[in-house]
Amino acid sequence: MRLLLIEDNDDISKMMAQYLRLKGYDCVITNNGRDGLDQILAKNCDIALLDLAMPEFSGYDVIESLEVSGKLREQKIIVLTASSITEGKMRELEKRGVYSCLKKPVQLNELVKVIQACAKS
């Protein structure tokens, strides 16, 4: 199972990758949205863990680009956000085709549970 971490904060992405690798996942990290989108389109991962608040090309831009090309529902995406979006916005993203929305700081064992469920879906 290959995971793509799209996260601009290196400390966060490295920590998560370390944990997830220890849990047996293959992890690829990218710190910008545009590269993340390219890797998703190149089918370089099974599940993408996407941060929303990123400079230049944000998580929203990634989601929108996938949506426009009709590929949002094909790609399994878990959104991780620290930004103050409401529950309603989070549920709305899920309706649009994002697998799940989680708020940072997320408990790592909880994250693994979500990844497992997502992989099965």
Add this chain to the structure above:
Amino acid sequence: MRIGLQILIAVTLFACIMTAVGYVLLVQLNKPESLAKGMGELMKNSTQIAAFGIFIFIVMAGTMTFLVRSVTSPVKKLRDAADKIAKGDLDVKISTKGTDEVRGLVISFNAMVNELKKAKEHQLIAMAKYKDLYETSPGLYRTVSVDGIIADCNKSYAERLGYTMEEVIGSHYNKYTAPKDTDTMSHSFETWKLTGISKNIEIWLKTKDGITFPTMISGTNIYDEKGNLIGCNNIIRDISEIYEARKKREKDAIMELQVSEIRKMDKLKNEFASMMTHELKTPLTPIMGHCEMLKEPGLIGDLNQDQLDSINKIAENALRLERLIGDVMLAQRLEIGQMNFDKQKFEVTKLMSEIHNDYSQTMKEKQIEFVNSTREDLSLWSDKNRVRQVVDNLIQNAVDFTPKNGGRIEIGAKSEDSKVIFYVKDNGMGIPKEVQPIMFKKFYQVDASHRRKHKGSGLGLVICKGIVEGLGGGIWFESEPGKSTSFYFSIPLEVYYKNRLA
């Protein structure tokens, strides 16, 4: 008299001619055949002729006297009357005796004099009216000649400037202009002199005591009979009140601008603070993540008990820090009105049961009697999570202030008018009277040591108030110090109906 004499001579000549003609006629009637003979008889009858001549003369003189009496006398009277009128005396009336023609003339003359009298009367009335207006008007009037000398002014003008009218009349207009405006006034005066156009001008005047005040001066031109500009009437309006009002308005506008500037700054500050708190939260993700990895047995190596205790303390405090930052962020969002609510229909009764269940274990541990007294089936259209957050906060507060033994907390919801009222009641220490008014102010807790003991942000009630008000309701409490405290908050029902219908 001269006319009379001329007429007398003319009549005498006429009489002589008539005498001669009369004689010739007489001779011709008596003895027309002999002129020479006639001449002799002429001499003979000279006495007769003379007598006849005298008779004719007397008749003529009588006629003359009559003519002079009936024609020249009324004409003379007319002339005398005209002289009087020319001098301005209209009190003349001529008797209408005399010949028909002269009588007609005199009647017409008298009618003319009457008309003149009436016109003069009207003129006098009008002049009196304007004179009165000028002199007794509360407005300030002055009449200035082209050389800048005040030829006349009214009482109001003199009094407003602290002078007598005698002092003002004959002085220069700029004596009454405030020093700062003398140039403007002179320039305006010179322009008027050249063009005859006087524009309304705002000029500050100066009283005898040196006090200045703003006025609006307007002018109307005065011309002589040849049409030359000789002066102007100034109407001066004291605009002190208007000026004051305008100054106040300007001050208000500046104030308003400052207030809006402050608001803008405040908004920027809040936005900055909001961003900063967000940034503060970011490092917590790796801190908490690493703690979790270290804590998990066998993941990156086992820790001894001391190491594990340390990691647990780090994790615990990181979690508390996260909550504190979360509170601050929320309070800020509520304050700057950036709070977004997710409204949906939810069962209030079900929510209260859930809350009751979630806390029952904790309450049992703390030996607090925990009661849910919701009796009605209630639904709302509102933000369920935020409503729950308010109830959670109030319960947390109640738990903190409830005594160790015999504590009791009651929660519930009931409908009242067009609202649902939620309540959280405790039998805790109560809220001292003096601090009751500031309960919903930022960072307030009954005492600071309490805050340290309970490790709260002190923003709980501020957040509650922000959320409740954001949802269109209100929050209040009733407290008996030392006995009990009851917190209430209302969420309007109509919002639900309105949204459901829409």
